[in-house]
C-alpha cells in the first residue's frame with residue numbers, strides 16, 4: 001500500500017484492560033492508510049470489537065495512542081465529538097433510533113452536530129438513501145424494516161456525516177442469511193468508491209475479495225497483518241491456520 | 249347505647265345529602281394537590297437522576313444522600329419538618345385559588361409532597377434511563393453527539409416510555425399519601441373533609457368509609473389501567 005502517504009489512523013502500543021483480570025488489547029500497533037479496507041478476523045473474545053471501538057474512543061485506551069488525522073484522540077484536551085464526526089460506525093445490532101423515522105435518523109446528526117440546515121440534510125439523506133435502494137422508506141420507523149434494510153439505513157446514517165473512515169463491527173452477524181448479501185453489496189460499493197474502511201467480520205469471502213489487508217487477532221494481540229492473498233493461501237502462523245481450518 | 253345501636257350508628261349515612269360538598273370539594277382538592285406535587289417533582293427528580301448517573305462522585309453523593317433520606321424517613325415526619333420548619337419562616341399570603349384552595353396552605357403541602365416525591369421519581373427516572381439500550385448511546389456518540397445531546401435527543405425520549413406507567417403509579421401513591429396533609433396541617437382535602445364531617449355530626453365511622461370508597465374508586469381503576477398499559481408496552485412497541 002501507499003508507503004509515502006500518511007496514515008489516516010495510527011495505533012501505537014494500544015492496551016485495554018477491563019479491571020485487573022481482563023486484558024482485551026495487549027500492545028497493538030496498526031497503521032491504516034487512506035483508501036484501505038482493513039478486515040479484522042479472529043476467534044470470539046480476541047479483542048476485535050475492543051480494537052475497533054478504541055479507534056473512535058468508545059473504549060478509552062488504558063495505555064497507548066490512537067492517532068487520527070494527526071491528533072492523539074486519547075490526549076487530554078481533545079474534543080472527541082469533533083473527531084467522531086469524521087468516523088462513521090456501524091454496529092452489529094444496527095442501533096437505529098427507534099423513536100425517529102428513517103429520515104430523522106439520517107438528518108439528526110448532520111443537523112445537531114454540524115449545524116447543516118434541514119433542507120440540506122434531507123437532500124443529502126435522500127441522495128444516499130437512493131444509493132442503497134431505500135428511497136421509498138424515508139417515513140418508515142425502524143421497527144417496520146427488515147434487518148437488512150435496518151443495516152443499510154445504519155450505514156447511510158453514518159455516511160450522512162461524510163466521514164473519512166467507516167468502522168464496521170460485525171455488520172452482518174445479526175442478519176438472516178438471505179439479507180447478508182444486500183449489506184455486503186453496499187459495503188463493496190463503498191470500498192469501490194475509495195472509502196477507508198475497518199471491518200470486523202466473519203465473512204471470509206468479503207475479507208478475501210474486498211480487503212486490502214487482513215488482520216488476525218488472538219488474545220488481544222494482532223498476530224498477522226497481511227494482504228488477503230497471502231493471509232488465506234499461506235497462513236504462516238499456527239494459530240491462524242487453526243482458525244482458518246475452523247471457519248473456511 | 250346498646251352495642252346494636254352503636255353498630256347501626258357506625259353505618260349511619262344520613263349526613264350524606266347535607267355534607268356531600270365536603271367530599272366533592274375534598275376529592276377535587278386531593279386530585280389537584282397530588283397532581284401538582286408529582287408535576288412539581290419531575291424537574292428536580294430528573295436532575296437527581298442525572299446526578300446519580302453522572303461521573304462526578306460529589307454529584308452522585310449529594311443525589312444519593314437526598315434520595316436515601318427521603319426514602320428512609322416517614323412522610324409525616326418530612327411534612328412536619330417542612331411545614332413547621334420551612335414554612336414558619338416563609339410567610340405566604342392568603343389567596344384563594346378556584347375559590348376553595350387557600351394557597352398559604354396549599355403551597356407548603358405541595359412543596360412537602362413534591363420534595364418527597366422527587367426522591368421516588370428520581371429512582372423511576374434512573375431506572376428508565378438505564379433501561380434504554382446502551383447501543384443507542386454508542387450510536388449517538390459515534391455520530392459526534394455530545395453526552396448532553398445524546399441524553400436529550402436519544403435516551404430521554406425513549407426512557408419516557410419506560411417511565412410513564414411508573415410515574416402514574418407515583419400519582420396513585422400521592423393521592424393516598426396526601427391524606428396526611430389534611431390531618432397534619434388542616435389542608436381541606438378529602439381526608440380532612442371526612443374528619444370534619446365526623447366531628448361535626450358525631451357520626452364516628454361512616455364519613456371515613458365514604459372517603460375510603462372514593463379513594464378506592466379513583467385508585468383501583470387507575471392501577472388496573474396502568475397495569476394494562478404496562479402489559480401492552482411489554483408486548484409490543486407502543487410509540
Ligand SMILES: Nc1ncnc2c1ncn2[C@@H]1O[C@H](COP(=O)(O)OP(=O)(O)OP(=O)(O)O)[C@@H](O)[C@H]1O
Nearest residue numbers: 018022023024042043044045046047048049050051
Ligand atoms: N465492557 C467490558 N467489560 C469487561 N470485559 C470486557 C468488556 N468488553 C469486552 N470485554 C472482554 O474483553 C475481551 C475482548 O472482547 P471483544 O468484545 O473485543 O472480543 P471480540 O473479538 O469482539 O469477540 P466477539 O467475536 O465475540 O465479538 C473479552 O475477553 C471480553 O470478555
Ligand SMILES: [Mg+2]
Nearest residue numbers: 048049050170
Ligand atoms: Mg465483537
